[in-house]
Amino acid sequence: MRFFKSVFFLLALPVVLIALWWLSAIVNPSFFVPTPGELITTFFTTWFGERFTDDVLPSLGRLALGIIGSVVVGIVLGLLIGSFRTLRQLLEPLLEFFRAIPPPVLLPLLMIIIGVNWRMQVFVIIFGSLWPVLLNTVEGVRATDEVQRDTARSYGLGRAARLRYLILPAAAPQILAGIRQCLSIALILMVISELWYTSSGLGFTIVKFQRDFAIPEMWSGILVLGLIGLLLAVLFRYIERYLLRWYHGLREVQRES
Amino acid sequence: MSLENPTPVLLVDGLRKIYPAPTPQAEAVEAIRNLTFSIPQGQLVCIVGPSGAGKTTLLKCIAGLLPPTSGTLELEGKPITGPPRTMAVVFQEYGRSLYPWMSVQANVELPLKTAGMGKAERRQRTAEALDAVGLGDAGDKYPWQLSGGMQQRVAIARAVAYRPQILLMDEPFAAVDAQTRADLEDLVRKIWKELGVTVLFVTHDIDESVYLGQRVIVLSNRPTVVQDDVAIDLLDERDQLTTRSDPRFVELRHHIYGEIQRAKGNTGDAEQAKTA
Numbered sequence: 417m418r419f420f421k422s423v424f425f426l427l428a429l430p431v432v433l434i435a436l437w438w439l440s441a442i443v444n445p446s447f448f449v450p451t452p453g454e455l456i457t458t459f460f461t462t463w464f465g466e467r468f469t470d471d472v473l474p475s476l477g478r479l480a481l482g483i484i485g486s487v488v489v490g491i492v493l494g495l496l497i498g499s500f501r502t503l504r505q506l507l508e509p510l511l512e513f514f515r516a517i518p519p520p521v522l523l524p525l526l527m528i529i530i531g532v533n534w535r536m537q538v539f540v541i542i543f544g545s546l547w548p549v550l551l552n553t554v555e556g557v558r559a560t561d562e563v564q565r566d567t568a569r570s571y572g573l574g575r576a577a578r579l580r581y582l583i584l585p586a587a588a589p590q591i592l593a594g595i596r597q598c599l600s601i602a603l604i605l606m607v608i609s610e611l612w613y614t615s616s617g618l619g620f621t622i623v624k625f626q627r628d629f630a631i632p633e634m635w636s637g638i639l640v641l642g643l644i645g646l647l648l649a650v651l652f653r654y655i656e657r658y659l660l661r662w663y664h665g666l667r668e669v670q671r672e673s
Numbered sequence: 674m675s676l677e678n679p680t681p682v683l684l685v686d687g688l689r690k691i692y693p694a695p696t697p698q699a700e701a702v703e704a705i706r707n708l709t710f711s712i713p714q715g716q717l718v719c720i721v722g723p724s725g726a727g728k729t730t731l732l733k734c735i736a737g738l739l740p741p742t743s744g745t746l747e748l749e750g751k752p753i754t755g756p757p758r759t760m761a762v763v764f765q766e767y768g769r770s771l772y773p774w775m776s777v778q779a780n781v782e783l784p785l786k787t788a789g790m791g792k793a794e795r796r797q798r799t800a801e802a803l804d805a806v807g808l809g810d811a812g813d814k815y816p817w818q819l820s821g822g823m824q825q826r827v828a829i830a831r832a833v834a835y836r837p838q839i840l841l842m843d844e845p846f847a848a849v850d851a852q853t854r855a856d857l858e859d860l861v862r863k864i865w866k867e868l869g870v871t872v873l874f875v876t877h878d879i880d881e882s883v884y885l886g887q888r889v890i891v892l893s894n895r896p897t898v899v900q901d902d903v904a905i906d907l908l909d910e911r912d913q914l915t916t917r918s919d920p921r922f923v924e925l926r927h928h929i930y931g932e933i934q935r936a937k938g939n940t941g942d943a944e945q946a947k948t949a
Contacts, residue, residue: 563769569755570736570762571784571835581783585774663775666817 450632459636465619472640477616478534479606480643482541487600489593490546494553495579498587504554511550519544520608527613537609537617545601552594556587570658589663592656599648680750681711682839682871683735688744690730704730705818706896710745717865717872719882721929722892723937728875731897732843735873736762747839748839757839761832765844767824771816771831777803778812781831795834802834805825826860833864839871842852849879855913858885862911879933880947883907883925884916891932901932 434452441451450458463472485600497504497511519540560583568578610619622637657664674747690705704727710717722728733739735746737756746753748760764770771780781802785795803809806826808819814843816824825845832840846854858881876882882889883905891901907921916922 560770563764563766564772566733566736566771567740567762567764567772569738570760571787571831572756572758573784573787577787581775582772582785585772589772662815662817665815666773669817 448631450635454632455639456633458632459639462633462636463640471616471618471621474534474616475606475610478537478541478609478617479602482545482606483539483599483602485538485542485548486549486602487595489542489552490549490594490598494591495548495557495583497550498554498557499583511547515547515551519605521608523612532613535608540609541602541605544605545598547589548597548601549594552590553587556590557583559590560586579622589660592660596652596656599652600645603641603645603648677922680714682714682749683712683873684745684747684794684915685731685735686745686747688731688734689745690727690734691742694784703743703866703896705734705946706898708892708897710890710899710902712821712871712873715871717862717871717874717887719812719874719876719886719889720892721876721879721882721889721933722897722934723894724877724894725895726936727895728877731892731905732762732841732873732875736760736841745819759838761835761837761840763825763828763840763842763845765847767821767828767845767848768817770828771824773815773817774905775815777808777814777819777827780816781812781834784831784835798834798836799830802830805833805864806830809925810931820853822857825849829857829860830865834867834901837870839873840865840898842872842874844876845874854881857888859911859913861885879926879929880917883922883929884911884913887924889929890930891936893936894938900936901929903929903932 437449438452441449445451447537497507515522522540522543523536526536526539530539564586565578568582573581606617607619607622610617611623614620618637618641622641625631625634625637686709688705688708690703692702692704708731720728720731730739734741735753737753737760748757758807771777772783775783778799781799782795784796790798799812800809803812806829808823808826808830811819811823811827816827819827828845846857849857861872861874862885864870874882874885876885886905888905889903890899890901892898895898903925905925907916907919907925
């Protein structure tokens, strides 16, 4: 019963909206808006074929590299900056400045320096989506509980052991909150980095469809992006639930008392 | 006392701790004025004092977590410069001292693991320690799935598995209910006897200090000095009912209560004025 209820809440609104869309497309057909049926057919014919290997997979590859890069660089730098006070004081103004730069404006610059290739695109993704991971890691490290630290010291845990058994797990809830933000920024930057001077990728293809007046195809590209975003979110939720099962359990206990 | 035990396991001599002012406008806080005492091997000593007497500061200095402003701290004849290898600490805040991301088993095992002990040996020690505190079957649980008293038992098990020479306990039972508290007090006596470990037990509860200790050191108000040092000449076999109704228990309790009352008005400054 609970299962049906949750399925109902999951699907009710989308079904209503699709029905309305379909209805309005029949009553008042527009060149710019395909019907849902048309969109689904176009979706399959457009993206499952050559385009999947030529455009979708390379884009996803760059997105994955960008996300992994941001997460690794963000956590490593965040641990360092969070652990050393002097480093933090030294870097904080600089980091605030870099963080304030909207990543897309780097594109013209990076095209000259790195050239138009996958490395430049991955760099842009990392540069933009690194910050939430980095800043959340710094905060998480700094907020490590004093009694937890004293415990580690009094039982003679060395630096490496403290990092592995205390600081990383203690900061994990904050770090994962940062990664959640990082995912959506990375997806946006993946598309933006493909908009100019390229000849492949999801962003490029969608703009090309629009210029060619291939309207249902353009819509289907947006659908692909939406699905990728959704997939990322679901995947992340799954991983987060697993890694932080202690945290959610603890929170529940605290809420009850 | 020093005749019977010529080599103290712990020596505190002229300990002073001043917390520097956090801002230029604020004043520095002198938490401990001058503390001198020594503890022979195997003794169970309780430290009591009015709240704000610098008990936790003292304990942190002994644990090597806080450098003293001046004075000497020695463990087995060697100066304490950092957390000593042969010392274990049980903190008051069990909820923060146990790591919530680890199972009970992993928490108890962690200090042994990072010290490089083999898996089989540390598993066995952990199991023994958990059995000793009556939590033999809770190893797979997370600490926060247990009650407060049980969590403090886990913290004690962690200390026991570490096999320290000296065990420091900082108001460990301040946050548990009275019944649990009585059980835990008996547990501390039992572990102390079985392991032959030296125990330094900080508390603000006078009854608890008399019931547990062989000796009670009473601290003055801040800035702290030793107000009194009382030998507890009760029977070695203690029992929550008979010991607590023993006339000698009541007498000692009265004496220490009086000292604490005096301590509230007494500070290192007053003490100095008296001797001057």
